[in-house]
Amino acid sequence: MSPGRPADAQAPAGTSPTSPVGRLAATVERLRGEVRSAQAEADGRALIELAKGILVERLGCGPAQAARQLAELTGRARMTPLEFAVEVINQAARDRVTEVTDAFLTATTAPDSESAAVRLRAAESGALAADDAQAVADSLLEHALRPLGAVAVAVWAADPDGSLTLAGSAGFSQVEATRWRYVPPEVDTVARRGLTERSGQWFTSLAETGLPTIGRHLHPDGGRVSMPTGTGGRIHGVLEIAWPRPLEPQPPQVVRQVEALAELCAHTLETHTLPDVLTTEPGVLPDVTELMDLADGLHDPALVLVPHTDASGQLVDFRILHVNTRFLDPAGRPRAMVSGALLLEAYPLAAGRSELFQHVERVYATGEPFRAERMHLTALVDEVPLSTVADISISRHGGSVLLLWRIEDETARLASLLQHAQRLGRIGGFEENLLTGEITWNGQLFSLYGRPPTSAPVPLEELPAHAHADDAAAIRRFLRTLLHHRRPASAAFRLQRPDGVTRHIRVVAEPVLDTDGRLFVVRGAYQDISAQHWTEVALSATRDQLAHTEQQADEHYRLTLQLQHAIMPPTQAPLRMPDLQVAVRYQPAETEQLVGGDWYDAVVLPSKKVLLCVGDVAGHGIHAATSMVVLRNALRGLAVTGAGPGQLLSWLNTVAHYLTSAGTATAVCALYDPERHTLRWARAGHLPPVLVRGSEATPLPLVKGVLLGAFPEARYEEGEMQLASDDTLLMYTDGLIERRDRSMEDSMSHLLAMARNAPHTLDQQLDRLLTYSRSDTDDDTCIVGIRVV
Numbered sequence: 001m002s003p004g005r006p007a008d009a010q011a012p013a014g015t016s017p018t019s020p021v022g023r024l025a026a027t028v029e030r031l032r033g034e035v036r037s038a039q040a041e042a043d044g045r046a047l048i049e050l051a052k053g054i055l056v057e058r059l060g061c062g063p064a065q066a067a068r069q070l071a072e073l074t075g076r077a078r079m080t081p082l083e084f085a086v087e088v089i090n091q092a093a094r095d096r097v098t099e100v101t102d103a104f105l106t107a108t109t110a111p112d113s114e115s116a117a118v119r120l121r122a123a124e125s126g127a128l129a130a131d132d133a134q135a136v137a138d139s140l141l142e143h144a145l146r147p148l149g150a151v152a153v154a155v156w157a158a159d160p161d162g163s164l165t166l167a168g169s170a171g172f173s174q175v176e177a178t179r180w181r182y183v184p185p186e187v188d189t190v191a192r193r194g195l196t197e198r199s200g201q202w203f204t205s206l207a208e209t210g211l212p213t214i215g216r217h218l219h220p221d222g223g224r225v226s227m228p229t230g231t232g233g234r235i236h237g238v239l240e241i242a243w244p245r246p247l248e249p250q251p252p253q254v255v256r257q258v259e260a261l262a263e264l265c266a267h268t269l270e271t272h273t274l275p276d277v278l279t280t281e282p283g284v285l286p287d288v289t290e291l292m293d294l295a296d297g298l299h300d301p302a303l304v305l306v307p308h309t310d311a312s313g314q315l316v317d318f319r320i321l322h323v324n325t326r327f328l329d330p331a332g333r334p335r336a337m338v339s340g341a342l343l344l345e346a347y348p349l350a351a352g353r354s355e356l357f358q359h360v361e362r363v364y365a366t367g368e369p370f371r372a373e374r375m376h377l378t379a380l381v382d383e384v385p386l387s388t389v390a391d392i393s394i395s396r397h398g399g400s401v402l403l404l405w406r407i408e409d410e411t412a413r414l415a416s417l418l419q420h421a422q423r424l425g426r427i428g429g430f431e432e433n434l435l436t437g438e439i440t441w442n443g444q445l446f447s448l449y450g451r452p453p454t455s456a457p458v459p460l461e462e463l464p465a466h467a468h469a470d471d472a473a474a475i476r477r478f479l480r481t482l483l484h485h486r487r488p489a490s491a492a493f494r495l496q497r498p499d500g501v502t503r504h505i506r507v508v509a510e511p512v513l514d515t516d517g518r519l520f521v522v523r524g525a526y527q528d529i530s531a532q533h534w535t536e537v538a539l540s541a542t543r544d545q546l547a548h549t550e551q552q553a554d555e556h557y558r559l560t561l562q563l564q565h566a567i568m569p570p571t572q573a574p575l576r577m578p579d580l581q582v583a584v585r586y587q588p589a590e591t592e593q594l595v596g597g598d599w600y601d602a603v604v605l606p607s608k609k610v611l612l613c614v615g616d617v618a619g620h621g622i623h624a625a626t627s628m629v630v631l632r633n634a635l636r637g638l639a640v641t642g643a644g645p646g647q648l649l650s651w652l653n654t655v656a657h658y659l660t661s662a663g664t665a666t667a668v669c670a671l672y673d674p675e676r677h678t679l680r681w682a683r684a685g686h687l688p689p690v691l692v693r694g695s696e697a698t699p700l701p702l703v704k705g706v707l708l709g710a711f712p713e714a715r716y717e718e719g720e721m722q723l724a725s726d727d728t729l730l731m732y733t734d735g736l737i738e739r740r741d742r743s744m745e746d747s748m749s750h751l752l753a754m755a756r757n758a759p760h761t762l763d764q765q766l767d768r769l770l771t772y773s774r775s776d777t778d779d780d781t782c783i784v785g786i787r788v789v
Helices: 020-059 064-076 081-093 096-105 111-129 135-147 173-181 189-195 252-269 286-296 356-366 408-426 444-448 462-465 469-484 528-567 621-641 647-661 745-755 760-770
Strands: 152-158 164-170 202-203 224-231 233-241 301-311 316-322 370-383 384-397 400-407 429-433 440-442 491-494 502-513 519-528 580-587 597-606 610-618 664-671 678-684 692-694 696-699 719-720 728-732 781-788
Touching: 020 135, 135 152, 135 164, 135 189, 135 252, 135 301, 152 252, 164 233, 173 696, 189 202, 189 233, 202 696, 224 252, 224 610, 233 252, 233 356, 286 301, 286 316, 286 400, 301 356, 301 647, 316 440, 356 370, 356 384, 356 400, 356 408, 356 781, 384 745, 440 444, 444 519, 469 491, 469 502, 469 519, 502 528, 580 597, 580 610, 580 760, 597 781, 610 621, 610 781, 621 647, 621 664, 647 664, 647 678, 664 728, 692 745, 728 745, 728 760
Parallel strands: none
Antiparallel strands: 152 164, 152 233, 202 224, 224 233, 301 316, 301 400, 370 384, 384 400, 429 440, 429 519, 491 502, 502 519, 580 781, 597 610, 610 664, 664 678, 678 719, 692 696, 692 728, 728 781
């Protein structure tokens, strides 16, 4: 309860208590305290009298005995009469205020928590006894909200059009309350957030939200709470509470207390009682009767809905109180089967995908109208869901809801679809009466002809005059088939429009005969096929260009193969040398685009030494093949100088860098001395040769050497080894072993495994390597093999 007046009223600071002004101020303060004390005593007396009434009913005694019993029980409990009276009321009521009190007592042991029930019951008593919302706001602020730290409160009433009216306020100046007496619909404020969200909105600071509201300039950083006030599913208004400082997150018991206070406001804001949904139409309230008359005057199907609540007052459904004469049920049921039923009983799928029931519930709660186009409505007919499309409008009128739907006209919808199809397909329809001369064109046909809609349509007989002269024969055949032979006909021609534009048109028409077999009407359509015509022209030109390109590619491929086969036939005659067998294999790529620059050579030099080499020019096609020819022939010419393999590759690098169009190349060059049975070799970025000796196959040790053509000058390291009888040496390009899904190390291991199992002859061994190669790159492949006898 509020404290009583002070024993000695103090004069305002800076004012002498003995001065006339000081005495007057002290008197005013004393009288104000006496008024507050009287109000507190009046609220306390009301609660004590209510507790006495409960004891009279429970104990079956008189008022005097109940007063004595209350005094005796108060003494035993060591509580004040007011606190014990509130305890009796809580035990008897077990309502929302009791729940809030229990939450306070359970969650906190602060000294002020014991007076929470007193404050809430005092606020409840004052609110129920108040004549208007202004008195409710004063009571709530004084008894319940100031102890929570709040400094002001506003009670907003929600109007049917979605606007807000300030019904009462406390803690705000009269000037501020006058400025905010009305908030138009759809203006976003703190109070409207609580109305539209339909749940309590707790704002830490007004400055962070940026929302306008009453008293914003007084506490710009203060916290706000916007709590909807409603009963029976309908929101009657909003309770807005202001704090002077940023609002920290509140404990659950404080949130429940604010919700309980909002319920107190709802009972005051409720201006009239909802109609009994089970009464007949003659007994409904006047505002519902007016709404029914309004619905009967509408041209669209309309339903008048009133809320249907359960025993606890909670909204559970809406009663279809009235359907107008224009009502059209999506399921085809008569009006009598729908009128008087519950909304969810008549349309059980309204709470499904369309959320129709949720929209009706929201409009009834907030008062904000709802409109939607092309909403799918589904009704059950013999347990079969039938869906239709309609435009929906929902609005609240007092305690009722008006629901309108306009089911889309199927004929109009199909006509609209046909118009769009004709527009997108650039199709114009016509009908010509040959007896009366009457011609009907649609709007698209005027557009195709480039003529205004007010101009006269062109008869079929005048069609040649509007076409290109070269198309006259085709049009005459069309007209003769249609008008003389009376058969459907079509023709394509070039239409000469008045604006000078030529369009390619296809016309299709059919004759219509009367009962005597006479032709009296011709109907048909024109279609602009200009885009199709030019597409076909472009496609034909593309085909010609593609055929020419393919022919060039074939010639290019044949030239490349001829060049390769001329220089390196797939097989060549074996070299005739004592104590040495030499065999070569060349397998070109099967794919035309991959024909490239792999090459080999095996030739006896004037010095009786044998030149052995393989190489691979980067890239594919004619450029790679011509570069291969340059390098192969250059190496042959350089080899007659008697230089070693390292020097030969150094010279060949200069040729590759300056005299070929290819970028780089790899190569292995070896010189075999049959007298000493020694092999000197060098490599330029190529895979090392493989030596097969007995049952072992190993790659030769790597010697240093960069790619051919990478640098203007390069030096290449040489290796030398002694070959024994029955040794086999294999030189190859990467087309033999390379795979896309494996590393080069794995591919080399497979090659060594195949090389160990050598057949009897060298030719068989090379054929075996090509046959069982796992390469999947479809590249050229070269193999050079020698065997010491």
